[in-house]
Each structure stands twice: as C-alpha cells, then as structure tokens.
Amino acid sequence: MASTVIGAGITIEGEITTDEDVVVQGTVRGKLNAKDGVVVEQGGVVEADVTGGPLTVAGSVIGNISSTDRVDLQPGARVVGNVKATRITIADGAQFKGNVDMDV
Amino acid sequence: MATRNEVTLIGRGARVRGRITGSATLEILGLVDGEILVDGDLTVGDTGMVASDLSGRRVVVRGAVKGNVTGEESVHLEDGAKVVGDVRAPRIAISPGALVRGHVQTAGAGGAAARPRAAAKPGAAPAARPAAAKPAAAAPKPAAVPAARGSAPRGAVLAGISQTNLATSHMPPARKSPPPPIVPALKKGAKGALAKKR
Numbered sequence A: 001m002a003s004t005v006i007g008a009g010i011t012i013e014g015e016i017t018t019d020e021d022v023v024v025q026g027t028v029r030g031k032l033n034a035k036d037g038v039v040v041e042q043g044g045v046v047e048a049d050v051t052g053g054p055l056t057v058a059g060s061v062i063g064n065i066s067s068t069d070r071v072d073l074q075p076g077a078r079v080v081g082n083v084k085a086t087r088i089t090i091a092d093g094a095q096f097k098g099n100v101d102m103d104v
Numbered sequence B: 001m002a003t004r005n006e007v008t009l010i011g012r013g014a015r016v017r018g019r020i021t022g023s024a025t026l027e028i029l030g031l032v033d034g035e036i037l038v039d040g041d042l043t044v045g046d047t048g049m050v051a052s053d054l055s056g057r058r059v060v061v062r063g064a065v066k067g068n069v070t071g072e073e074s075v076h077l078e079d080g081a082k083v084v085g086d087v088r089a090p091r092i093a094i095s096p097g098a099l100v101r102g103h104v105q106t107a108g109a110g111g112a113a114a115r116p117r118a119a120a121k122p123g124a125a126p127a128a129r130p131a132a133a134k135p136a137a138a139a140p141k142p143a144a145v146p147a148a149r150g151s152a153p154r155g156a157v158l159a160g161i162s163q164t165n166l167a168t169s170h171m172p173p174a175r176k177s178p179p180p181p182i183v184p185a186l187k188k189g190a191k192g193a194l195a196k197k198r
Helices: B111-119 B121-138 B151-170 B182-197
Strands: A004-006 A010-018 A022-024 A027-034 A038-040 A045-052 A055-057 A060-062 A065-067 A070-073 A078-080 A087-090 A095-097 B007-010 B014-022 B025-028 B031-033 B036-038 B042-044 B054-061 B064-066 B069-077 B082-084 B091-094 B099-101
Touching (some): A022 A027, A022 A045, A065 A070, B007 B014, B025 B036
Parallel strands (some): A010 A027, A022 A038, A045 A065, A060 A078, A078 A095, B007 B025, B036 B054, B042 B054
Antiparallel strands (some): A004 B007, A010 B014
16 A cells, blocks of 8 residues: 555656655656655666665665665665665575664 | 556655656656656646646646646546646547646647747737636626635636637648747746746
8 A cells, every 4th residue: 555656667767755655666766755664666776865664675776775664675676775774684685785774 | 555567656745856757657646846758648636736747648637737738649637627838639628627727739720830829928928818817707707706716717717718729720720840849948937937936
C-alpha cells in the first residue's frame, strides 16, 4: 500500500519529497526524501541520496542512505554509498560498497 | 493496492521537483514542479497539482495545471480541473466545471494559422481575454451572489471556448509543422507569471 510508486519505465530527475511510502521500480536521479518507508524493488535504480524511514533495497542505489529506522539490503541489491541507520541487514548475495554508521 | 508494473503514482503527500519522463502510465495526486513527458496515459487527480508543461498519450485532468497540456491522442479536462496554459490534442473534451485559461486547439483546426496567434499571445491575448471573460462572468449574475464562484469561472470557460471556436472557424485549415517555437515562448511567460504570483 504505497502512496507513491515510481513505476518501471519512468525516470524522475529531481527531488522527491513525501511524507508517505515510496516504491521505486523505475529510475530516480537527484534526491529522495521520504518520512516513511522506501522500497527500491528489483529493477529499480536510485541515483540519489535517500533519507527516510525503513528502507528496503532489492534494486540498485548509488548514493548515501540515511534512515531513521532499519535498512535491509536484499539478495540482488547493489548499493554504493554510505549507510546511516539504527539497524542494517545485508543479505547474502547483496553487493555493497560504502561505510556503515549504526549510530551506536 | 495492487501495484502493477508500469503504473506510476505520485501520492498526495508527495512533492516532486524535476522532470518526469518515461513510458508508463502516470497518475499524479501530489505536487509536481517540473516537466512531465510520458508515452503512456497521464492523469492529474483532483488533489494533483502540476506547475509545468505536461504531455502524455491520453491526458485526464481533474486537478490544477499551470502549463501547457499536450495529448498525443486526447485531453480530457474534467470537473474540478484548473488549467492555465494551452491545451493541444487531436481530441479535447472540456467538462462542465473545468476551468481553462489559454489557447485550446484540436486536430484539423488550422495548426499553422493558430501559430502566429499563439506567438502574439504574450502581448495581445492577456489584454483581449480577460476583457472578454469578465463581461461574460459579470453578465449571468447581475442580481445575485457575488460569492457564487462557480458561475463566474464557468462563464469564463464558455467565453474562452466560444472564442477559440470562433477564431479557429475563421482560420483557413492549413495544418503544418510541429509547435516547438511556441512552447519556449509560452513557457517563459508562464514561468514569469508563476514567479510573480508567488
């Protein structure tokens, strides 16, 4: 039940700000600021700094991630950038390059 | 919600500043400040606001648009739509309750003849159109209700439509060449007006 969906085949170049959930199946370049959950689905490409609540990545994120909650990198995910979150999981098969800051 | 692939939704709490391009079906319930170019169907919902040009295959507007609306196939302006800008598509439907301020052009209505008019618009049209719209808005309600907002804009819409119909019916049906020169010129004007308003 996402309120904003960037479908496959859609490219947004610019800044997205929302206080609701975001699902990315397409491409986002620029900035992505969500107050709630962000899901980057398989095939989704985010070339942007991402801030938000719980973040799930099964696609590709190039940019820094900052979450007030948890970050889950699922198998097949590709993340290049620093991750700041209270909790982080990296599944077997996820590609990740960057620093992790877990706010200890 | 079943989120099918190829469907993009900008939720009502979302704000996008920048370009949206692609081939999917797009529905906008939030705020978009930037050009929208999609090959698929495009819907601006009743809570949607677009502050720039937009184009799609079949465009349905129920919200607010400040910019040119271009449909490859059709444009539907439904109840609640507020469009400030030119509307262009082979088929255009304007429902009662929709507000339009700008040039409206359907297919076969003299594309080439309309261009000079559109080009002259920044100077000529703003002077002519409010003048035409205001008497129309004032005439239907001489006695009653200055607060009846609905009737005034509707009068303005009708005036706008009859004006364009008049204009296009007098024009020779010469149809030629795409509109690129118009868009930048109008865009500047629209942007300027936008900036002034804020």
